[in-house]
Every structure is written in structure tokens, then in C-alpha cells.
Amino acid sequence: MPVSAKSAAARPRVGLFVTCLVDLFRPSVGFAAVRLLEQAGCEVDVPARQTCCGQPAYNSGDRASARALARQTVAAFEAHDYVVAPSGSCAGMLRLHYPELLASDPAWRERAAAFAGKVHELVSFLVDVRGLAAVAARLPARATYHDSCSGLRELGVRDQPRKLLRTVEGLELVELADADVCCGFGGTFSVKYPDISNAIVERKTEQVAASKADLLLAGDLGCLMNMAGKLSRQGRRIAVRHVAEVLAGELADPPIGEGRP
């Protein structure tokens, strides 16, 4: 583990990249991330000058908007030792695509590269960078885990969440068949090609049901809202949560898409 002089400090300063979906739809994931980062010995800061990573623009071919958001995000986190996001998709954007977006901009190229080097997805940061081996959470459930595509293929997030989930007291973790196959969300794809997206998520929820799990977990809120929305439309009673909520014991709010009594 390469440790810079700065990050070797007892409490590295972590900037939380909240992600727009967590900010807007599910703040409990943000608080779970804060709690986990603090448990892992970090000081957490949440810059107010962050909005969205720019992926909707980037993947729609609008490089100008994507670049503007990239510069905004880079500038917001320059004082932090690390930038951590509770999403493999957004973290992948920050870490891998920002340098490419700003590569031809001499004023930003180096800043983007320095920024990218300190970006991590939450759970892999906890395990790989902070060396977290166990969490102090308890949840009696039979859970299964879906590997969101960007986290898995761009950042290598696979074993880290499973490792920590196995330390949650009462939690039985069962493997999901085709866990590494896309859930059909794909950001704007889900509303641009809803019928195809639906066919893909239907296969996913079939597999989830076949796992006999009563709790579905993943590390990306977009995928989770897609799968939860389908499970709920199908009338399947399977709870859906972000993996950070379970690891942090941040369970006061109902699962995704479920109402309050």
C-alpha cells in the first residue's frame, strides 16, 4: 500500500463525493458512508460545491458540460487527502474518465491527474486503503450481492464488499447467479430504451428471486433503484439496500422503495 507523507497522518482528511442520487434520493447512504469512514479513522468533509460527476453529459456525448463538471469537482476536492464516493460508477468517472476529459487542457491536466489518483469507491477504500477487516454491524438476513458494472470492471470492486459483509453479525451471504451481469440500468439508457432495460432487469430479478435472499445489496444507487423498482412492480417482497447502509448499521430508514407506516 503506497502511503504518501500526508495520508500517513493518523486521520487522513477524506472528502465525501456524495453522488447526486444519494444526495437527492437516499441521504442515509451518505450518512452510512460518513460513519464507516470515521470508523476507519478518517476525518470526513463534504464540500458544498459538488453536484454531479457529469456522467449523464459525458455518456450523452456532451463533452463540454462533462468537462465543466469535471473542473468543478476537481476544484472542490483539492484540499483533501482522499476523495471517496459510495458508488463505483461515479468513482470510476472521477478516477478514470476525468483525466481523459481534461487531458487536452494544459491548465487542468495535472490537477485532474492528481485528483484522480486519490479517488476511491467507498468499500474498496475501507478494505484496500484503510485495512478495515470487519464491521460492528448486526442484521439477521439472508442477503445477496449484485456487482455493479463500473465498480467491478473499472475499479476491481468485488471481494471487498463480500469480505466486510461476512463480518456482519446474523447476516448470511448467498451468491447471486450472474452477479456480474448488468442490471439494465445504464443511466439514461433506462429511460431512452426502457423496453430493453426492462428485459435485462427482469432477468436480474429472476436471479435475485432464485437466490432465495430476502435482502439485495449493491454499491450503486442507480442499479439499486432499478432493481428495487422492478422487484416492487413484480410484487416480490425482497428488501433492497445500499451495502454501506448494512455495513454501517444505518438501517432506521425503510429499504429502497418501501413506505413508512
Place this chain on the structure above:
Amino acid sequence: MSAVTSPAFRDNARAALGDRQLQRALAEVPRGLAARRSAARADLPEFEALREAGRAIKDHTLAHLDLYLEAFEKKARAAGSQVHFAPTAEDARAIVRDICRQAGARVVTKGKSMISEEIGLNQALEADGIEVVETDLGEYLIQIRGETPSHIIAPAIHLTQDQVEADFRRLHTGLPADRQLAEPAQLVAEARQVLRGRFLAADVGITGANFMIAETGSTVIVTNEGNGDLTQSLPRVHVVLASIEKMVPTLEDVDTLIRLLARSATGQEISTYTTFSTGPRRAGDPDGPEACHIVILDNGRSELLGGPFREVLRCIRCGACMNHCPVYGAIGGHAYGWVYPGPIGSVLTPALIGVRQARHLPNASTFCGRCEEVCPMKIPLPGLMRHWREAEFDARATPLLYRLGLAAWAAAARRPRLYHALARLLMPALGALGRRRGAFRRLPLLGGWTRHRDLAAPQGRTFQALWADTRAGVPR
């Protein structure tokens, strides 16, 4: 050029999703080709190193393609082949028609060739009164059904065995009506029996080429049925159809690429038949054609060499990208609307028929990245699809409503104060509306989402608002 229905991609996809036979056939793909590739990859520890080597071979060849094409031409001519360069599909068709006319061809047999599909060769030859017989089993099946391939290595992957049996009973009328056809082997035997006569009757045999070797002037085909060998060795004239990027420098390079090709395509270590052809029959050869023609097609590819899409020319047509694509897996190959389906088609098709006609294809991807992960030539397919989206956006060809929505969202996202102020107003209201059920069954402007799934209601206040409170000492 073969017919294009890519502009109707959405309708094609919807029809495919409602086609129960097709869905039954597609359900086999992950358990078949994809699972076999995975096993073959696991059995070869140096697979990643091979991918790197393969990429390097193709990158090098593409960087010097003009030189290798010339070298190939020289060697092929020295071996007695005639080499024809075809800048367009039309040119390629004209060249092959002339060859067939001069040979007085009445029956033409064909091995599997995607270039033939790309240039719409069968229709052109049939217009000249020639009987064209596809001899690859999958190609034969779609030919007798009047269809096009739905996959680049398994053209009839969209068909189920029941459909094939029904077609055989309908078309092969001279055979006993009570014959057994329930087993795949029985179907294969019957196709072989029917095709054998056509092989012997053929005047010209047309095959594709997986590789052209500059060092020797040879072409290579990789097959599993042996039909390619009969197609190229029995008739008087052999025609090879190949596109420019099939070039490799040496025999050793073919060796590297073949190890990647068969594993990535079907999970085989090597295909059943790998056939090297170098010119026509020589004095003293026991068999082989009297004449050999090699038609090398450009059809827009050389324009890709100097631009961002150059990497797509590394493709060795294994089909792994489509076997692992969730979109292809849901809708099959025909919905893409032209010759090359799946992720490789979503990059190649806009280049070959124009992004206006093919605009849906690079958009209809979740960018899950599995195609790039399995591509033996490490083609960054999602990245190249994104390039097409950029070209479309820059040409202002993205649908207006979508552009406007994107512009409004970006304008807000680029102003954090405004963005957070708006979010603080909107999300609690939306959250209150959906609080009891926890999800919306229908929402204005989000019909695409709520047609098929519920939308989780926001928890209420935004994280940024709540965080500001906790910093100020207000408990959550």
C-alpha cells in the same frame, strides 16, 4: 449493400422482445458460447499475455497497412492468385459477378462470409440467374428461410431446433416423411446429404478469410464443419472475399491470433478446420481450383485508419462481445438492423452506413463494459460508442427534447448554489408525496422508467441539507 433497418431499432427491439421463439433461442447464449469461452479462458494462464500480443500484431499491421497490402498482393500473385481491390461494396459485387460470368457459373457454393453479407452478394449473383448455395449449416438455414445472419459466427443462433426441423420437413421434399429429425445429429446429416450434391455441381466456390498473410500471400479460413474446404477445393474457381483489416504480417502472427479467436468465439482451443490457401492448384497437386481470386474490400475502412475509430479495425470477428452483451442477449442480432450486430456492430455500423442511419446503435448500450472485458483484441468498445454519441451531439443530431433536458440539468449542475437550493425545494416535496408507499407507480416525464418499474421516493431532505444541519449541531 444489404438492407438497413437500423433507423427502426426501437421497433425492431420491441418486436424481438415479444418474439417467444427468439427469446427461447437467446436464453441459451449465456449457457452456451459465453460459458464455454469462460472455461477456455480459465484453462489458459497466458490468455492475458496473448491478448496483449494480439493487440500489438494488429496495431502494427494497421499502422503499416499499405505496405502489407502491397506485399500480400505481390506474394499472392506469385502464387498464381489474382488480386482485386474493391473500394466499395458495389465494386466488390461487380468484380465477383464478372468472375462468375467468365467462369460460366451456374451454381456457386459459399462458405460463411460476413463480407458477402456486407456487400449483398447473393442477391447480385441470383439476379444473374446463378444458383447460390450457402454451405455453412447456419447460413444454409437462414438462406432457406430468406433471413439474414443474427450473429457473426453463429448466423442462425436466433432459431430453435424445432424451427429447423419444420423447415427441413417443408423443403427437403424428396426424403421419407417419417424420418427421424429430433436429434441435432440427424439434422446435420440431412443437411450434409442435401448439400453434398451442390458441392459437386458448383462451378465457383466463394469463401471469406479470417486472415490474409502478407509473408506468404495466403488466406486462412477457420471453420468447424469442413464446408469451407469443400467450397474452395472442389469448384473450378475459388473466390476469397476479405476486407483490408484481415491482414497480418506472418504465419507466426496467425498462430497467435488463432489461439485467441477460437477460445473467444466458441471456447475451443482451435477450430476443427484451419485451412491455409495459397494460390490455385499447382502442377502435381491432387486437387484444388484452377483459378483463385482474392477480392479485398475497403468499403469505408481506410477512412477509419487515421481517426478515433481505428481500433475497431483490430476486430477478428469472434463474436465474444455479442455473446456477453446484455442488450444483444435481450433482443438478438436482427434488431440492430444491419450486418454486424452487438457491440462491435454498434461501433462499426455507423462507420460503414453512416451515423444518421445507425444513431440508435451506439446509444443503446448500458456501458456495462463486459464487451471490452472479453474482447480478445482489447477494443475499447464502450469508449468508441461514446465517440459516436459525441459525434451525434456535436452534429446536433441528438433528439431535441433530450438535448434540452440535458442542457437544463447541466446548467443547474454547474451552479452548485442554485442546484442545491432547487434540490432543497423539490426533493422534500417529492418525498412527502411518496412517503407512505415509498415509491411512485407513475410520474410525469419519467414514463420511460415507470412503464416497467416503480420509482423509489426520495427519503425527504437532501443529504447536503441534512449535513449542513448536523454541522450546525442540529441532530438528524
